[in-house]
Amino acid sequence: GAVVSQHPSWVICKSGTSVKIECRSLDFQATTMFWYRQFPKQSLMLMATSNEGSKATYEQGVEKDKFLINHASLTLSTLTVTSAHPEDSSFYICSARGGGGVTEAFFGQGTRLTVV
Amino acid sequence: QKEVEQNSGPLSVPEGAIASLNCTYSDRGSQSFFWYRQYSGKSPELIMSIYSNGDKEDGRFTAQLNKASQYVSLLIRDSQPSDSATYLCALINTGTASKLTFGTGTRLQVTL
Numbered sequence: 125g126a127v128v129s130q131h132p133s134w135v136i137c138k139s140g141t142s143v144k145i146e147c148r149s150l151d152f153q154a155t156t157m158f159w160y161r162q163f164p165k166q167s168l169m170l171m172a173t174s175n176e177g178s179k180a181t182y183e184q185g186v187e188k189d190k191f192l193i194n195h196a197s198l199t200l201s202t203l204t205v206t207s208a209h210p211e212d213s214s215f216y217i218c219s220a221r222g223g224g225g226v227t228e229a230f231f232g233q234g235t236r237l238t239v240v
Numbered sequence: 241q242k243e244v245e246q247n248s249g250p251l252s253v254p255e256g257a258i259a260s261l262n263c264t265y266s267d268r269g270s271q272s273f274f275w276y277r278q279y280s281g282k283s284p285e286l287i288m289s290i291y292s293n294g295d296k297e298d299g300r301f302t303a304q305l306n307k308a309s310q311y312v313s314l315l316i317r318d319s320q321p322s323d324s325a326t327y328l329c330a331l332i333n334t335g336t337a338s339k340l341t342f343g344t345g346t347r348l349q350v351t352l
Contacts, residue, residue, distance in 0.1 A: 234283040
């Protein structure tokens with residue numbers, strides 16, 4: 125399958141600071157990227173969908189000013205958690221899909237964020 | 241009714257047996273179906289995709305799709321302890337901008 129690389133794998137930050145997570149498609153052009161959050165023992169929760177060069181579409185209940193998503197190129201999307209709080213601590217996972225009618229989506233390794 | 245339903249398990253099977261994982265969905269217009277495997281603390285990994293009614297085999301894995309009955313299943317032959325994980329069923333609904341909709345997953349335990 126295609127390779128999606130996500131960095132960092134884990135990060136600890138202080139409450140009130142911002143954290144940026146990168147998601148890169150290494151061997152294909154990702155026209156669409158998805159950002160998920162997963163709390164322990166729960167299923168994936170889609171936060172937003174981003175298409176290259178356009179604004180992200182956020183799911184209901186997800187604060188777009190808090191979770192900034194940028195999909196500036198066909199191989200890179202970033203998620204910035206602004207003014208992080210302990211309740212933002214979670215496992216954040218990106219996934220990417222190529223264009224041309226491809227429907228399969230591949231996941232990055234995930235980023236475990238801990239806000240202290 | 242949830243869009244994608246899976247039994248949360250755990251489903252326990254002995255090593256070498258066939259594990260059968262099932263998933264039902266509500267949107268008849270769904271076209272694309274996927275099975276992902278997620279180990280604890282890791283991100284999901286795509287195992288199989290299936291788009292047409294019938295069976296699709298890949299190694300020890302067989303995906304089965306029945307659109308009339310709105311279910312999709314995953315069979316794992318010769319189950320190994322390393323297959324112990326949560327298996328997520330996912331699909332793309334019509335009219336949802338190609339978003340994947342996930343079930344809550346079935347936890348599989350393969351015992352020695």
